[in-house]
Amino acid sequence: MALRFWQRKKKARTASAAPSVADPPAQETPPAPIPKDARWRRGLTRLRDLLRRPFDASSEQSTQSGERFFSDLEEVLIQADVGVETSLQIIDRLRARTNTARTGKQAEALRSALKVELRSLLERPAQPVERSDEAPPRVILVVGVNGAGKTTSIAKLAARLKKEGKTVLLVAGDTFRAAAIEQLSVWAERLGLDIIKHQDGAAPSAVVFDGVRAALARAVDIVLIDTAGRLHTKTPLMEELKKIHRVIGREIPGAPHEVLLVLDAGTGQNALNQARTFQAACPLTGVILSKMDGSAKGGVALAVGSQLGVPIQYIGLGEQLEDLEVFSPEDFLTALFDQPVG
Numbered sequence: 327m328a329l330r331f332w333q334r335k336k337k338a339r340t341a342s343a344a345p346s347v348a349d350p351p352a353q354e355t356p357p358a359p360i361p362k363d364a365r366w367r368r369g370l371t372r373l374r375d376l377l378r379r380p381f382d383a384s385s386e387q388s389t390q391s392g393e394r395f396f397s398d399l400e401e402v403l404i405q406a407d408v409g410v411e412t413s414l415q416i417i418d419r420l421r422a423r424t425n426t427a428r429t430g431k432q433a434e435a436l437r438s439a440l441k442v443e444l445r446s447l448l449e450r451p452a453q454p455v456e457r458s459d460e461a462p463p464r465v466i467l468v469v470g471v472n473g474a475g476k477t478t479s480i481a482k483l484a485a486r487l488k489k490e491g492k493t494v495l496l497v498a499g500d501t502f503r504a505a506a507i508e509q510l511s512v513w514a515e516r517l518g519l520d521i522i523k524h525q526d527g528a529a530p531s532a533v534v535f536d537g538v539r540a541a542l543a544r545a546v547d548i549v550l551i552d553t554a555g556r557l558h559t560k561t562p563l564m565e566e567l568k569k570i571h572r573v574i575g576r577e578i579p580g581a582p583h584e585v586l587l588v589l590d591a592g593t594g595q596n597a598l599n600q601a602r603t604f605q606a607a608c609p610l611t612g613v614i615l616s617k618m619d620g621s622a623k624g625g626v627a628l629a630v631g632s633q634l635g636v637p638i639q640y641i642g643l644g645e646q647l648e649d650l651e652v653f654s655p656e657d658f659l660t661a662l663f664d665q666p667v668g
């Protein structure tokens with residue numbers, strides 16, 4: 327049978343000469359623009375390769391029993407961190423759906439049935455932060471554990487917003503690591519953005535207060551607030567976040583307009599626990615799923631959507647500045663399952 331989608335030869339990852347987010351060089355070399363679908367495919371290579379395995383196996387052995395396929399699929403879904411419960415649910419629904427389609431283009435039917443199942447789990451439309459029509463300034467608080475990719479994602483998001491003509495103010499709310507303030511300052515300079523920062527060790531709520539006041543005074547469109555992932559003081563992290571949240575709300579009623587949790591796609595199912603903990607401190611409006619490019623475990627994207635009811639707003643597909651996409655279930659599934667056009 328023709329299983330073109332899954333038999334497509336893996337494309338070599340196109341190494342870009344663009345500067346790394348982790349280590350911004352002094353001189354910027356504008357990267358050659360890569361089409362969006364290619365960026366998604368490149369970023370999702372590892373998960374895509376994992377998910378295609380049961381289909382490849384089933385096309386090689388056309389006599390393979392459906393059972394073998396389903397157990398292979400269950401294994402890769404669990405490996406991809408979709409979670410045992412969700413994986414079994416997908417398999418059950420897939421069995422029911424494909425019962426009648428055991429002949430002919432079986433693998434292709436299964437593939438598209440899987441796509442439909444995954445789509446139903448992801449269908450929770452996100453509202454990209456830049457598309458909101460509320461009165462400015464729009465305050466976006468970015469939270470998450472250490473190393474998740476908060477500061478990097480803020481830089482990427484700021485670059486996107488600036489490109490769209492928005493004025494952006496950065497606030498260095500992670501005051502507990504000197505490197506964190508420095509990292510955000512480097513980005514502010516490189517992107518030509520204003521930044522509000524205090525000394526290392528200053529109270530995060532104080533810098534956030536200054537940041538929000540400055541945003542009002544300067545009438546900026548969007549304020550992006552970086553926060554610490556771990557505190558080296560006696561104040562527990564979640565208490566500090568609640569305080570930051572209150573400070574923002576006192577200055578601008580209804581703010582923060584977004585609380586985005588950055589989750590490292592490689593964190594696996596533990597990401598759900600992280601999300602619940604943060605959710606308890608300040609109600610999340612969305613998730614930035616970072617480092618999808620380095621992981622075959624993006625299955626957690628499905629779990630977050632279906633179990634927490636919090637949409638994935640953005641997805642990090644690489645270390646370059648432009649590697650942050652507005653999350654779209656359709657683009658995600660196309661990159662995972664479809665053959666590129668042309």
Ligand SMILES: Nc1nc2c(ncn2[C@@H]2O[C@H](COP(=O)(O)OP(=O)(O)O)[C@@H](O)[C@H]2O)c(=O)[nH]1
Nearest residue numbers: 348472473474475476477478616617642643644
């Ligand atoms: N490959 C890849 N690396 C990322 C991505 N997002 C962040 N990183 C890297 O993850 C590391 C930690 O990021 P950082 O923003 O400092 O994390 P923070 O502690 O949450 O602020 C850095 O080396 C980033 O370059 C991504 O989408 N893809």
Ligand SMILES: [Mg+2]
Nearest residue numbers: 476477500506
């Ligand atoms: Mg940081």
